[in-house]
Amino acid sequence: MKIGNIKIHGNLFLAPMADVTNPAFRMLCKKYGAALTYSEMISADAVLHENARTTSRGLSCEEEKPFAIQLFGNSATTISDAASIVEEKYAPDIIDINLGCPAKVLVKDGSGSALLEFPEKIRDIISSVYGKVSVPVTAKIRVLRDMRETLEIAKIIEEAGASAITVHGRTQAQQYAGKAEHKYAKNIKNELSISVIANGDIVDGYSAKQIIDYTECDALMIGRAAMSNPHVFRDISHFLRTGEQINTDECSQRIADFKEYMRLLELYGLEEHVDIRMHAQWFTRGIKGGRHVRQEISKTLDKKSIIQLMDSLCTQFSEKNENSNFHGN
Ligand SMILES: Cc1cc2nc3c(=O)[nH]c(=O)nc-3n(C[C@H](O)[C@H](O)[C@H](O)COP(=O)(O)O)c2cc1C
The missing domain is CATH 1.10.1200 (Non-ribosomal Peptide Synthetase Peptidyl Carrier Protein; Chain A)
Structure with missing residues (x-):
């Protein structure tokens, strides 16, 4: 598959996870077949103020390619300025915008999932970043309870220039409770022409097969299951190819x-x-x-x-x- 002009050899992606997806962890997942890896979310403000912590988060190496850096923030100017710095400093293949984090500290600041209430602000953010960088821009969302409103946001993201969208099938209020609803990713895939990545509760070959068959999405993104077991990428891809589980100790x-x-x-x-x-x-x-x-x-x-x-x-x-x-x- 392709995201913009970036060729990606596989359809299993490692989710961005704060305090987890550092370069070492990402390399381990890559070794097991993660086709695309994402940095932890990086604050656009911190990038502009050259906060030292962003350096370890943005760091990558040639063998990791392709990899994406995820940014969060609450203003189109800040995020696009940060995207431009990050592109030059760390040379990611993709820049992803966080529109889904439900953490109170981000939501209070108008970042992450708080932006889902302001579709036109999302349009501004994506189009400013798209205008500033030469790599493909993508976005990761949570869903709204209303299907129509969720589809509208997805369409805005596409119109504003994004090359792909990841859909975590939970609302902001759900945090991690309940089950991810993949009907949102399915309908978004149906309506949009950009790549759609389904995310939420993919833990093994069975769940992966069920979700990819049901949504017909271009790729699957795996978070918590990889946190305790990076080998899950090999397990899932083996299952998707053969229908069998790998037998390991x-x-x-x-x-x-x-x-x-x-x-x-x-x-x-x-x-x-x-x-x-x-x-x-x-x-x-x-x-x-x-x-x-x-x-x-x-x-x-x-x-x-x-x-x-x-x-x-x-x-x-x-x-x-x-x-x-x-x-x-
Ligand atoms: C510890 C942890 C940190 C996370 N940090 C981020 C983040 O930085 N950016 C983001 O978009 N999502 C973040 N998420 C959400 C995951 O990317 C993913 O959407 C969510 O865990 C659902 O996928 P899963 O069921 O495969 O875990 C985080 C999740 C966890 C558990």
């Missing part, structure tokens, strides 16, 4: 991925920007015995101890399996 896979993640953090000099304990805890989500290990991880800051604790998780689990096999025989 999930525990050792996750721990190996965490170790690789630590190596990449070190390689990119990002260790001090990341809360290692929090990331270690995500990587153990859904693993048997994980709760106890997460409690222990929360008590230490030492990298070696964290890795030992995670290693012990797989050993305990495989010992338990061996024991239960023994009793079964």
Whole structure:
């Protein structure tokens, strides 16, 4: 598929996630087949004021390409000025505008999902960014309860020059509650000619297949499922190709991925920007015995101890399996 003039080899994208999708995490997902990766959202104001934190967020490398930088803000001038700086400084392939974040701090400031109440402001923002940068511009929205109003916003985004739109099928008020409603992405895909990306609750091959078949969208964007298991990109793409699930030892896979993640953090000099304990805890989500290990991880800051604790998780689990096999025989 293509977004503007950017060729993208695959249809599974890594969602932008604040405090998660740093360059090291994105590279890990790329290795497992994420066709397009997004930076954490970056404040347009912070870009203009050269806030140091934006540097680690915007950073990328040649192997990651194509990648997108996501910006948020509340004014067309600020966002388009920031887009122009970001384009020159970090050379992203795509610039994405956040029109969906429901966090109070953004909404109070008139950014993120607060903009969904002001369609003409959205038009101004997208068209100003489109006029300022040479890379494709995209937008990521949440839905409104009203289908017609949601479709109107999507059309405005297309008319203003965007090359793609991502639709997270939840409203601002829902935050992360309930199930994502993909009928919005389906109808937007039906009405628009730009690429449409469906997002929300894609966790495995089955959900991915169901959502892509139902919406007929160009791509799927995966967030929380990748947070604890970057391997999910390989699992899903295998399922979409063959209809079969990959049979891996999930525990050792996750721990190996965490170790690789630590190596990449070190390689990119990002260790001090990341809360290692929090990331270690995500990587153990859904693993048997994980709760106890997460409690222990929360008590230490030492990298070696964290890795030992995670290693012990797989050993305990495989010992338990061996024991239960023994009793079964
Ligand atoms: C920890 C976290 C941080 C997020 N940060 C962003 C962000 O920076 N920009 C954005 O557009 N969405 C952000 N989101 C929303 C995700 O991109 C995605 O839309 C949402 O999680 C639904 O997809 P999922 O069900 O696959 O997780 C964030 C979500 C999570 C869980």
